[in-house]
Amino acid sequence: MPELPEVEVTRRGIEPHLVGRRIAAVAVRETRLRRPVNDDLAARLQGQRIARLHRRGKYLLADLDRGQLLLHLGMSGHLRVVPQDTLVQRHDHVDLLLEDGNCLRFHDPRRFGLLLWGEDWTSDPLLQGLGPEPLGSEFDADYLFARSRRHQQPIKSFLMDAHVVVGVGNIYANESLFRAGIDPRRAAGRIALPRFRRLHQAIVEILQEAIIAGGTTLRDFTRPDGRKGYFRLSLAVYGREKEPCIRCGKALRAARIGGRSSFYCGQCQR
DNA sequence: ACACGATCCTGACTGC
DNA sequence: TGCAGTCAGGATCGTG
Structure with a gap:
């Protein structure tokens, strides 16, 4: 599914709901993605404020008080912001419950996506070798x-x-x-x-x-x-x-x- | 170094 | 209607 435009549309859509908010709780229903979700994800994210949400290629990066959340939608993933009491559907793998009653819901039937917490992803091999942004000035x-x-x-x-x-x-x-x-x-x-x-x-x-x-x-x-x-x-x-x-x-x-x-x-x- | 195929996984669709 | 086969927006790994 998602190429750069879909990821950027996603980023712009969720950004106003996330930036400046705190993660009150986390619900993980499925950890088996392209790489397993951190086994201590809830502990890593709980209480953390989201300072910024940016995009690098098809990856989304949420800067937290401590560390970063890395997201990738794979072939079939999408992210939605819904009220916390919204009925959970098949393949709704992770919820980030926000303090305002909304929740960021990660859905990915084929599970080629990623949702990982780390100290700093910018120097990780996943992002290191990436080419320039097609809408940036280095690309011509x-x-x-x-x-x-x-x-x-x-x-x-x-x-x-x-x-x-x-x-x-x-x-x-x-x-x-x-x-x-x-x-x-x-x-x-x-x-x-x-x-x-x-x-x-x-x-x-x-x-x-x-x-x-x-x-x-x-x-x-x-x-x-x-x-x-x-x-x-x-x-x-x-x-x-x-x-x-x-x-x-x-x-x-x-x-x-x-x-x-x-x-x-x-x-x-x- | 490079180019290609197989692979991860589920669901939708096609043809018999 | 059922069932097998094929294909799908991505990225990585192993092979030659």
Whole structure:
């Protein structure tokens, strides 16, 4: 589910409910996530005030009086802020009960997500090797061009590598390459600088548009207030195999690239 | 160093 | 209707 726009929409949605508040209690119903939840999570979090909530790639980091809470939504996770007496559903794994009667509820059917307390995650291997933020100033066409030289990997797989740039997952890689007119199978190292300018611009635009639309809901994703994300309505290629290309009308194609389903126009993307 | 496939897990959907 | 097979928004690990 969640790529950068969905995580950022989540961050913006929960931030006003969390920042400045104290965690009164914690309910852990399932510890088996991508890595097990701290066995002393409740003790670590109880009574702590949340000072700040930030995002690094697809990770969310909550700064506490002591330490940090690291969250990741995996493929199927979402976070919602609900009143504490809200009925618990299957796969509602963790609740952070806040002093105001609300609760932050972590839901993740496939359990590829993370919810971990630590002293400081910024120097942890999980975050250390990450590439630049796609909406930050270090990310530009020159960076992509330099970073991609001699890479034989398909440009789509290259874009989805968090060591290259964070936050661009399968949907937005497909959409960005369509907008930039680049064949997703093309070797990253064989793309010239001017085309990387178009690609960079496409990535930035699409991520920004998706954030404004509230992200993309395919099935699992919901915003913290329970609403869906509406960028799905703006998808030009993702999930549209055999439908006409919005630019040239030719039937869109599907392919498997790096083990991930990919969609493109054989006419417009070279 | 790099590129690829398998893997973790549940649920939804397809086709027989 | 039931059941097996396939696929899914991510990230890591082992292999060649």
